[in-house]
Amino acid sequence: MTALTLSTSAPAALRSDAIVVAVAKGAKGRPVVVAGAEAVDKAYDGKLAAVLETLGASGGEGEVTKLPAPSGFKSPVVLAVGLGDAPEKGETFDGETLRRAAGSAARALAGAESAGFALPLDSAEYAAAIAEGALLGAYSFTTYRAGAAQKAAADQEKKDKSAPLGEVVLLGGKPKDKAYKAATERATALVGEVHRARDLVNIPSNDLFPKSFADIALAVGKEHGLKVEVLDEQDLREGGYGGLLGVGQGSANPPRLVRLVHSHPKAKKTLALVGKGITYDSGGITLKPAGHNETMKCDMSGAAAVFAAVVTAAKLGLEVNVTGWLALAENMPSGSATRPGDVLRMYSGKTVEVLNTDAEGRLVLADALTRASEEKPDAIVDVATLTGAMMLALGNRTFGIMANDDAFRTSIHEVAEEVGEQSWPMPMPRELLKAMDSTVADISNMGERMGSGLVAGLFLQEFVGEDITWAHLDIAGPAFHEGAPYGYTHKGGTGSSVRTLVRLAERIAAGELV
The missing domain is CATH 3.40.630.10 (Zn peptidases)
Incomplete structure (x- = not known):
C-alpha cells in the first residue's frame, strides 16, 4: 500500500516526482491559489494562478493541470488540482472536497514514486481528509493482468505507469502533533x-x-x-x-x-x-x-x-x-x-x-x-x-x-x-x-x-x-x-x-x- 508521511519540509526542498497544490474557481471562472500553496506561488513570482489560467485551468472540481516546477525546486513538476467554486468569505472547504481533490491528484500521479501534497493542512481534520483521499486515489487492481509478474521481474529498472503513487508526503504536516499523527494513522488503517x-x-x-x-x-x-x-x-x-x-x-x-x-x-x-x-x-x-x-x-x-x-x-x-x-x-x-x-x-x-x-x-x-x-x-x-x-x-x-x-x-x-x-x-x-x-x-x-x-x-x-x-x-x-x-x-x-x-x-x- 502507498506510504503516508507528515513532513515539515518546504515544497522546494522536497525531492519527489511532483508537488501538488490546490486551486479553486474564483470570480469569472479564473483559478485562485488555495492555502498551502503560498510558497509555490511565491516561487512563480505570485503568478501561479495566471500561469494556470494561460494553460486553460479554471480550478473546477477534479481538474488536474501539470506544469514545470519553478527554478530551484528539487521536484520537476507542479500539479494543480481543482477544488471547485471558491467558498464565500468566512467559509472554508469541507473535508470531502479536499478528499476528492487529493484523490484526483493521486490518480493523476499513477506510476510516480512520491509526491508532496501542499494542500490546506491547518487542522488534523483536514490532514485526515487529504490523507484518506490521496490513499484512496492511489489504488489499482492488476492481479489478473497477463504476465504482470514476469514483466515486473524483467523490467525492474522502469517505472510501472499503472502502479499506484508510491508515497504521499503531507507538506506542512505536524509529525510530532498527536492529533495529526493519530489522524494519519487512522487514515492508513482505514x-x-x-x-x-x-x-x-x-x-x-x-x-x-x-x-x-x-x-x-x-x-x-x-x-x-x-x-x-x-x-x-x-x-x-x-x-x-x-x-x-x-x-x-x-x-x-x-x-x-x-x-x-x-x-x-x-x-x-x-x-x-x-x-x-x-x-x-x-x-x-x-x-x-x-x-x-x-x-x-x-x-x-x-x-x-x-x-x-x-x-x-x-x-x-x-x-x-x-x-x-x-x-x-x-x-x-x-x-x-x-x-x-x-x-x-x-x-x-x-x-x-x-x-x-x-x-x-x-x-x-x-x-x-x-x-x-x-x-x-x-x-x-x-x-x-x-x-x-x-x-x-x-x-x-x-x-x-x-x-x-x-x-x-x-x-x-x-x-x-x-x-x-x-x-x-x-x-x-x-x-x-x-x-x-x-x-x-x-x-x-x-x-x-x-x-x-x-x-x-x-x-x-x-x-x-x-x-x-x-x-x-x-x-x-x-x-x-x-x-x-x-x-x-x-x-x-x-x-x-x-x-x-x-x-x-x-x-x-x-x-x-x-
Whole structure:
C-alpha cells in the first residue's frame, strides 16, 4: 500500500516526482491559489494562478493541470488540482472536497514514486481528509493482468505507469502533533481495509466463492486477533438455515455463514454488522436478462464492507464489540436450484414462498439477521447490494438507509455525510408489507413493484429480533462503479459504506450513539 508521511519540509526542498497544490474557481471562472500553496506561488513570482489560467485551468472540481516546477525546486513538476467554486468569505472547504481533490491528484500521479501534497493542512481534520483521499486515489487492481509478474521481474529498472503513487508526503504536516499523527494513522488503517473490500469485489467469481471467501476471513481474522467461526453446508443444514441453503443449492459451490468478532475488554456496547455475500448472482431460475450478468461478481459488496469494517475496528482497537456476519452463497440455475413457488423454512422458523429467485439477497440476510439477533446486540446494521429499485430512486452514487428507529436512521445518514459517503434516509411504509402476503407460507419474498426497494427493507425487518435497533443500507448504486474514474473513485469495486460503518462504530464506542 502507498506510504503516508507528515513532513515539515518546504515544497522546494522536497525531492519527489511532483508537488501538488490546490486551486479553486474564483470570480469569472479564473483559478485562485488555495492555502498551502503560498510558497509555490511565491516561487512563480505570485503568478501561479495566471500561469494556470494561460494553460486553460479554471480550478473546477477534479481538474488536474501539470506544469514545470519553478527554478530551484528539487521536484520537476507542479500539479494543480481543482477544488471547485471558491467558498464565500468566512467559509472554508469541507473535508470531502479536499478528499476528492487529493484523490484526483493521486490518480493523476499513477506510476510516480512520491509526491508532496501542499494542500490546506491547518487542522488534523483536514490532514485526515487529504490523507484518506490521496490513499484512496492511489489504488489499482492488476492481479489478473497477463504476465504482470514476469514483466515486473524483467523490467525492474522502469517505472510501472499503472502502479499506484508510491508515497504521499503531507507538506506542512505536524509529525510530532498527536492529533495529526493519530489522524494519519487512522487514515492508513482505514484505507487499507477499503482497499481490501475493493479487491474482494474486483476478484472474479471463479476465484471468489463462498468457501474461498470464508478461507480469506479465517486467515485475515487470525492475523488481526479476531474470533472467526465458519458454518459450512452441513452446519447450515443441521442448524436449519433455509434461506442460505435455498439460495445456494443450485450451485456447485455451497454456502457459508461466517461470524467474525472484534471484542474489547472495556466495551460497553455491541454492534452487529450483517453483509450480503452473493459471490455471483445469475438470478437463479429467474435468470437475469442479457446485459445484467457481467458485473454480478459485485453482489458480495455488502459482505466485503462488513468484513473490512470489523478488521478496521480491530486495527484501531475500538472500545466497542463489533460482530460481523457474512452471509455467503452463489445464486445459480441448475436442476437442484430453488424454483419460483418453492417454500423455504428460514432459520427463524418462518416460511417464505419464493416468487422470484433473483430476490435472493433478502433470503440469506434474513437467516443472518435472525442469528445475529440471538446475541442481543445493541444495534444491527445490514449492508447489501439489494435492489435495482434503490438505484432507480437514488442513482449510482448514493445508498439508501432504512431503519426501525428514525433517530438511528438519521444518525447513520449524518455519519455517512461526515465521512464523505452519499446516502439518503428512506421510509418504511407499513402498507407495503401486505403485498408480501402468501397463500401458502408466512410471507413471500416479493411484493409490489412500485417501491420494491422499500418492500425489501420491510421483508428484512421481519427477521430482526424484538427491541433491537436496526438499520439497512442498500448500496446497490455506489458499490460498483462502471463509469469514468473521478476523485478517489476508480472503476470497479468502491468499498462503499466501509467508512460509514467504521465511523458508526467509533461513535458508539465514544458513547454518542445507541
